[in-house]
Ligand SMILES: Nc1ncnc2c1ncn2[C@@H]1O[C@H](COP(=O)(O)OP(=O)(O)OP(=O)(O)O)[C@@H](O)[C@H]1O
């Protein structure tokens with residue numbers, strides 16, 4: 275199958291905001307420990323490194339997932355592929371056209387659902403669709419007809435003539451999905467499309483995505499929901515801090531997940547010493563410290579918990595929370611990035 | 617699922633093939649159609665926004681003051697072309713700059729147009745064309761109103777229709793281009809500031825309410841105001857509407873308008889590009 279999207283050593287450095295001091299490494303030690311340790315983006319003399327030599331190929335007709343914590347560079351990747359962001363280095367093509375030198379040709383093939391709804395607020399819901407189609411050369415009357423059908427399908431037909439300001443957040447999100455489909459693109463980008471949708475709307479969108487997939491369209495989506503990626507995607511790329519950590523089918527990725535159950539023990543202080551000691555606990559195959567969180571992989575499910583609590587106590591730490599995760603995409607993700615999805 | 621996927625893929629093979637490029641003209645038409653629809657919906661605001669100021673001025677300076685005898689009767693002939701210049705200026709600048717600020721605001725509404733499969737500059741150029749059309753409309757609306765308020769204007773010479781239209785169109789394009797530049801440079805919070813520090817001085821020192829030749833009395837001003845693009849529009853209007861009265865040679869004012877249009881368009885397209893891409 276031919277490649278629809280190729281990404282070669284793609285790099286994006288945003289100019290650092292002027293005047294603000296550069297952010298250093300994450301604070302460790304004193305002060306109340308942060309709930310979820312978040313590493314700041316890499317800031318160099320050039321600026322904020324959002325993408326650091328990313329390579330990817332996406333094949334025709336694939337439903338491809340981009341997974342990564344906040345600030346990983348997912349939206350930047352989608353922005354570059356949809357010709358809205360100019361890369362600092364590297365090369366990317368969509369449908370055989372370079373995203374920088376032939377951006378208009380690229381746009382002809384793509385539909386985009388942005389992370390934040392950006393409807394044309396001077397127009398009604400239906401007009402948003404009809405005009406968007408018209409910008410792709412589709413005759414207006416025909417565009418209005420397919421617009422109505424799409425609104426029906428996304429369950430907002432009753433809002434066809436409403437001003438978009440009168441739509442709820444989730445309804446605006448559905449409008450964005452309709453807008454991305456109105457001109458029948460062959461490659462569809464969705465940046466966290468299910469955020470803000472209620473459970474039913476989310477399932478409906480899954481159904482739509484499966485339909486589009488069955489029609490042979492290529493779909494690239496980012497998501498924070500593991501089970502969404504697991505259930506929908508043919509392949510998943512895990513990115514963190516602008517780098518590709520893994521790219522494979524959900525099955526193959528799950529097979530790579532570290533063996534055993536992940537036990538996360540949150541302490542009232544930095545977990546470094548506790549992690550070192552925890553490695554000696556019987557049944558613990560691996561233990562890392564992430565700020566105040568001890569991440570231990572256990573071959574015997576939760577049996578090691580009492581021992582871990584004892585080890586923590588021996589180092590003068592109190593346990594504030596314990597969380598178990600069975601082997602899954604999620605535990606692979608955490609073992610690779612040291613972080614949970616936001 | 618994989619069975620349907622395979623079956624569907626065959627059907628979609630044709631759609632995945634290279635598509636013929638979309639005609640730029642049809643996309644331009646769609647963009648213009650959108651702006652016309654929005655403008656029509658906002659017509660009352662548009663009229664208030666653009667003709668209120670010139671009409672108030674007409675009432676005071678074209679009707680009340682002559683009636684009181686504070687200004688000579690001939691003043692209306694000097695005022696009319698200037699008032700038309702004010703109308704088209706206000707309308708062209710605002711109809712491009714104000715929506716542009718919103719388009720590039722927090723939600724970046726312009727994204728749906730930036731995804732159109734045409735060179736990005738086409739979107740900016742369409743905005744300028746739509747803005748220029750609104751400038752022409754504003755001038756066309758104000759002309760009869762002015763005639764009604766001021767009564768007969770002795771030196772008005774409407775025979776020169778091609779010149780009048782040409783000057784109106786060129787002036788409107790000039791200020792629509794300026795609107796593109798302003799709209800892509802300022803942020804929503806600076807709109808008020810734009811009126812006080814750009815638009816207001818431009819109108820007052822634009823030779824709209826007095827002819828440029830009148831500034832012979834104040835040479836420093838006479839040459840200082842030449843940086844103001846409005847001067848050329850007002851003077852060209854005088855050349856076209858009241859050719860028998862003193863005015864800057866039409867060739868000079870039109871050349872200046874042309875040059876400034878190119879300059880503002882170049883600046884505006886540059887900042888538009890910068891704002892459109894990260
Ligand atoms: N316009 C910008 N100017 C400066 N820095 C930016 C800009 N856009 C993104 N960044 C930075 O680039 C990095 C990657 O951002 P990006 O939006 O691609 O992340 P993401 O993976 O989509 O995250 P999220 O899950 O939160 O949407 C972040 O560190 C962000 O702060």
Ligand SMILES: [Mg+2]
Pocket residue numbers: 348349350389465
């Ligand atoms: Mg994002």
